[in-house]
Amino acid sequence: MTTSGSLDLEGIDFAFEDAPALHDILADLRARKPYAVVPFAGVRAVLLLTHELVSAAFKDEETFPASAIYPLTTGPVLGHTLQCMAGREHRVNRAIASPPFRRSRAKDYIEPVLAPLAHELIDEFAARGEAELVAEFTSRYPVLVISRLLGLPVEDQDQVRRWAHDLFYFPFEPDAAMAASREFAEYILPVMRRRKAEPGDDLISKLVTESAEGEYLTEEQVLAFLRLLFPAAADTTMLALANTLVALLTHPEQLELVLSDPGEQVPWAVWEGLRWEPPVGLLPRACPEATSWQGIEIPAQTPMIFSINAALRDPAVYPDPHRFDITRRETAMLAFGQGPHTCAGTWLAIAELQTALGVLLERLPGLRLRDGAGEEARIRSQVGVALRGPSTLPVRWTT
Numbered sequence: 001m002t003t004s005g006s007l008d009l010e011g012i013d014f015a016f017e018d019a020p021a022l023h024d025i026l027a028d029l030r031a032r033k034p035y036a037v038v039p040f041a042g043v044r045a046v047l048l049l050t051h052e053l054v055s056a057a058f059k060d061e062e063t064f065p066a067s068a069i070y071p072l073t074t075g076p077v078l079g080h081t082l083q084c085m086a087g088r089e090h091r092v093n094r095a096i097a098s099p100p101f102r103r104s105r106a107k108d109y110i111e112p113v114l115a116p117l118a119h120e121l122i123d124e125f126a127a128r129g130e131a132e133l134v135a136e137f138t139s140r141y142p143v144l145v146i147s148r149l150l151g152l153p154v155e156d157q158d159q160v161r162r163w164a165h166d167l168f169y170f171p172f173e174p175d176a177a178m179a180a181s182r183e184f185a186e187y188i189l190p191v192m193r194r195r196k197a198e199p200g201d202d203l204i205s206k207l208v209t210e211s212a213e214g215e216y217l218t219e220e221q222v223l224a225f226l227r228l229l230f231p232a233a234a235d236t237t238m239l240a241l242a243n244t245l246v247a248l249l250t251h252p253e254q255l256e257l258v259l260s261d262p263g264e265q266v267p268w269a270v271w272e273g274l275r276w277e278p279p280v281g282l283l284p285r286a287c288p289e290a291t292s293w294q295g296i297e298i299p300a301q302t303p304m305i306f307s308i309n310a311a312l313r314d315p316a317v318y319p320d321p322h323r324f325d326i327t328r329r330e331t332a333m334l335a336f337g338q339g340p341h342t343c344a345g346t347w348l349a350i351a352e353l354q355t356a357l358g359v360l361l362e363r364l365p366g367l368r369l370r371d372g373a374g375e376e377a378r379i380r381s382q383v384g385v386a387l388r389g390p391s392t393l394p395v396r397w398t399t
């Protein structure tokens, strides 16, 4: 197999364009071969389409190092984040930054934040009988979770949300994103210094006081990690929650199944939502050196696209893969990547999604899409093609 010769697909540039029938396009390409050569920002990219290839590529940090792409794509606005790091630096930073998000911290640290916050947001609109859930819930909840886990004052949270929003739109509005990046640094650096002097039980205190392999994080490393949390933790979870809601609201029999036993079914609805429409759908990477990998000849500097969304609909792993079916009982872990850069917040994300979905269904009985809102609530590309979710979610319920 070789990447020279004609492209496998023309008419869509995978760096820029939304394709309404994306899943069909990916399935057609995968039926031909496990990868495809497609246009990406005007050059040829290798799109990996099967569960086997995407999983192998994530684990092969030597051939497709995260550090070959993130300094270019997010480095200017987020700084030198975990995603830009490799080797010992990455190990030390992860060893300090990821334990606060683990399941073992749930009872005392994470759970007390999640359900009360979901109720607090829903209190604002529950009596109304209708809402636009992206604006009023899904885009607010995950960033407020982060803001509270960081121990930031509640009165600052609207400002924090505005910075998070501007960082998200970096590819389209780079000036606003750079300004948000600077202003967030000016706001958070004094907080970091105060917490170092007088640590509490919050995430920032842990980042500035803990060490691994005899090393502490530098101010710049802590700052970059905190900035990374907005796109990596908040925006992903926002899209995941909205995608699962779209799935349930467009599959009434599945919603009924969830409502018949929420304690048992909500966790599986969350996993199936992540499989059916993972928020990080088409993850860009790069192949810096020329290589022959899994039988594919890849020239140096080739952009790679790890199609998580095609992998999670690979019929070799998931029978009848396009069907949204919460009785599959599959944990679609690939939605969180794999290998050394796998998601550091997987458990937090799952806890947030399960809590939010459970509370929404409990508080909004008879939840349904507003009549005729199907097209508005369509899952589409968000800020380039990597991320996918609905832009709006107009719903009604019974009051």
Ligand code: HEM
Pocket (backbone or CB within 6 Å): 066, 082, 083, 084, 094, 101, 228, 229, 232, 233, 234, 236, 237, 240, 278, 279, 280, 283, 335, 336, 337, 338, 340, 341, 342, 343, 344, 345, 346, 348, 349
């Ligand atoms: C449903 C929600 C989420 C999804 C689908 C998701 C997905 C991912 C994926 C696919 C990666 C790997 C990226 C790569 O290899 O280039 C990643 C990395 C990461 N995620 Fe998540 N994520 C979610 C929520 C969160 C949350 C809540 C946090 C909070 C801590 C978080 C923190 C991170 C961090 C810090 C990384 C970088 C890890 C590293 O480079 O070592 N994510 N995430």
